[in-house]
Amino acid sequence: MKIWIFTMYYHPEFGSAPILMDELATFLAARDYPVEVVTTIPRPPHHRPYRFKIRQREKRDKLVVSRYRTNFTRHHLGRLLAWSLYTLWSLLVLRRVKSGDVILLRLPPLLLGLISWPAKRKKVRVVLSVQDIHPDLSIESGLLRNKKLIKFAQKMEKWIYDQADKIVVISPGFGQNLKRKGVSSEKLIIIPNWVNTEFLKPYPKNNQVAVNFDLVNKFVILYAGTLTLSSYQSLEKILEIAASLRTDPQLLFLFVGEGLKKPDLVKKAQELGLPNVKFIPFQPYELLPQLLSSGDVLLVPLDQEKSELSVPSKLYNYMAVGRPILGLAESNSEVAQILRKSEAGFTISPGEKDALLRVIEALRTSPSLGREMGQKARKYVERYYSQKVVLPQYEEILINKEI
Numbered sequence: 001m002k003i004w005i006f007t008m009y010y011h012p013e014f015g016s017a018p019i020l021m022d023e024l025a026t027f028l029a030a031r032d033y034p035v036e037v038v039t040t041i042p043r044p045p046h047h048r049p050y051r052f053k054i055r056q057r058e059k060r061d062k063l064v065v066s067r068y069r070t071n072f073t074r075h076h077l078g079r080l081l082a083w084s085l086y087t088l089w090s091l092l093v094l095r096r097v098k099s100g101d102v103i104l105l106r107l108p109p110l111l112l113g114l115i116s117w118p119a120k121r122k123k124v125r126v127v128l129s130v131q132d133i134h135p136d137l138s139i140e141s142g143l144l145r146n147k148k149l150i151k152f153a154q155k156m157e158k159w160i161y162d163q164a165d166k167i168v169v170i171s172p173g174f175g176q177n178l179k180r181k182g183v184s185s186e187k188l189i190i191i192p193n194w195v196n197t198e199f200l201k202p203y204p205k206n207n208q209v210a211v212n213f214d215l216v217n218k219f220v221i222l223y224a225g226t227l228t229l230s231s232y233q234s235l236e237k238i239l240e241i242a243a244s245l246r247t248d249p250q251l252l253f254l255f256v257g258e259g260l261k262k263p264d265l266v267k268k269a270q271e272l273g274l275p276n277v278k279f280i281p282f283q284p285y286e287l288l289p290q291l292l293s294s295g296d297v298l299l300v301p302l303d304q305e306k307s308e309l310s311v312p313s314k315l316y317n318y319m320a321v322g323r324p325i326l327g328l329a330e331s332n333s334e335v336a337q338i339l340r341k342s343e344a345g346f347t348i349s350p351g352e353k354d355a356l357l358r359v360i361e362a363l364r365t366s367p368s369l370g371r372e373m374g375q376k377a378r379k380y381v382e383r384y385y386s387q388k389v390v391l392p393q394y395e396e397i398l399i400n401k402e403i
Contacts, residue, residue, distance in 0.1 A: 002396055004097055006115070007106040008086050010039035010065065012046045014282045015226060016313035017131070020193060021106060027391045029063035036064040038093050040086055043072050045074070054136050056088075066093065083109035090115050099123040102398050110134040112151070112170045113160030120163055128164045129396060131193075133177055158182060166397055171311050171334045189397060194390035197382050202322035202374070203293035210294035213280065218252040219364050221326075222295030224288075225314045227259035233260040234267055234301030234328040234350040243272045251364075253277045256291065292321040296370060297363055299352065300335055301328040311335065319344055319381040324363055324373035326356075344377030 009015060012131055016337040021037065029035045033182035050056060050067065052224045058065040068089035070082040086109070097103065102125040105112050116126045134157065161167060161183050168191050169175045175188050190197045223235065235255070242253045253276060255265065262279070269277045283291050292298060311334045318325050325345030327335045336347035346359045363370050383389070 002036065002098070002101045003028055003401070004093075004101060004103040005035065005037045005106070006090055006103060006112060007037065007039055008083070008112070009111060010042075010067075013042045014046075014285060016193070017106065019285070020313065022191050022195075023387065024145070024391060024394060025063055027387070028395060028398070029061060031395060032062065034062050036066060038066050038068075038090055040082075040089075041067050041069045047072065050181060061265060072352075083111045087111045087114060094118055094122075097122060097124055101125070101128065104129055104398060107160075108132050108134050110157060110160065112155075112370055116160060116163035125401065126164050126166075128161070128167045128176060130167060130169050130178070133174060142233065161187075163340075167396060168394075170239065173334045174311075180357065191393045191397070192385055192390060193311070193313045193316060194385050194387050195313075195320045195381055197386045200289050200292070200320035202319055202378065203290050205296070207290040209283070209287050209290040212329065213254075213294070214255070215276075215294045218250050218295075220252050220254050220362065221297045222254045222291060222292070222297045223299040223301065224256040224258065224292060225312065227255065227257050227262040227265060229261060230263070230302040231312075231328075232261040235261075235299075236351040237328070237353070238269060238299065238301070238355075239265065239268055239272060239274065239277065241353065241360070242269075242274050243276050244353075244357065245360075246274055246276055248276065251276055254295070255279045257282055270305060277354075288317070289321055292318060292323065295323055297360065298323050298325050299328060300325055300332075302333060302335060316381055316385045318378035319385070322374035322378040324370045325377065326359060326363075328356075342376055342380035344373050 005021060005025055007017060007021040009017040009021075011018045019057050025035050025037050041047060041053065041056070054069050056067045058067070070085040090112060099121065099122055103119055104127045105116065106129045107113055108131065113128065119126050159179060161178065161181070164187065166189055167178065167183065167187050168189050168203065169178065170190070170192050172190060175190055179185060180190060206216050221238075223238070227235070238253060245251050256277070258281060266279055269279070300312055300315050300318065302312070315335060315338065317323065319342065325339060327333075327345060327347040328350045329335045329347055330349055331347060333347070339345045339347050348355045348359060
């Protein structure tokens with residue numbers, strides 16, 4: 001039996017999908033399973049070693065990584081083209097998959113699920129890993145508005161779920177969403193995303209990254225991740241909060257990352273003339289523990305209509321470095337529930353400006369409160385979301401046909 005992992009994004013790209021899928025593939029290969037990852041040529045700036053290559057095959061021990069070229073763009077139509085190209089490449093790769101193998105399809109893109117049907121015809125076990133609920137997110141974001149296209153996408157979603165042997169969802173809320181769409185409870189398995197707690201751990205505030213970016217003597221409210229549609233409105237509200245606190249020279253709002261909506265956020269910050277806001281690009285992954293430890297408060301933003309459709313992996317990364325977390329989400333969201341159970345931070349609706357100001361002031365004036373929340377965050381993530389807790393669950397699902 002061979003394990004195939006189909007994931008559009010993979011190491012050395014930065015972000016939760018590339019990192020998590022690399023850790024899963026490496027774990028399974030170390031357990032002596034033959035593993036092949038089917039992915040794309042990395043996007044800029046990681047594309048340089050693959051320039052002019054249509055595809056490339058890489059091998060280390062029992063792990064093989066097969067990369068295929070799509071297009072590089074952040075435009076909505078360009079992303080749809082990239083999803084389509086990757087799905088076509090995946091269909092071609094499927095010719096090498098043999099009866100008795102198992103494939104894990106990481107969704108989104110939802111289109112990738114189309115390869116389930118020919119895979120099942122080859123007597124291949126199909127496991128879906130649903131990381132975001134599509135097309136719901138596209139509909140809520142306003143990207144998908146045509147009623148006929150929405151109806152078609154919803155039918156395709158249901159058909160894809162019907163093909164799968166098992167569907168892994170990352171939270172109970174995701175499971176409820178799929179049950180409402182007619183997915184059998186017996187097919188659903190809840191396995192959260194995980195974090196490498198050996199790598200992501202607390203560092204002192206006075207570390208080299210903090211020194212490099214002049215963060216040591218400031219109270220830093222930090223967001224690190226992709227600046228995309230699912231968090232744009234909430235991050236806009238944070239810029240408005242920054243405008244209210246612009247006269248405080250010791251307070252800094254730091255945005256780390258790239259993405260579709262970064263230019264809009266930078267433009268808004270410039271229009272507001274905010275001296276207390278800084279944007280920096282993604283930093284090398286090996287610096288992530290120090291970078292996150294440079295923050296005094298770490299932001300997990302979700303726009304209102306998306307609060308029940310996503311659980312950002314950055315939440316677990318933040319918890320691992322032992323810093324208090326400010327969830328910008330609705331009280332019934334998965335993020336809010338985790339923060340309540342762990343007592344690792346606060347959850348405030350993005351529109352509640354006064355409440356956000358009070359929370360920032362409370363954490364700033366009471367360092368002991370922040371430390372206590374950070375310690376609880378670290379303990380909680382070690383107990384429920386560490387690699388050693390979660391990855392064996394994926395192994396069991398993939399290799400045990402009786403589950």
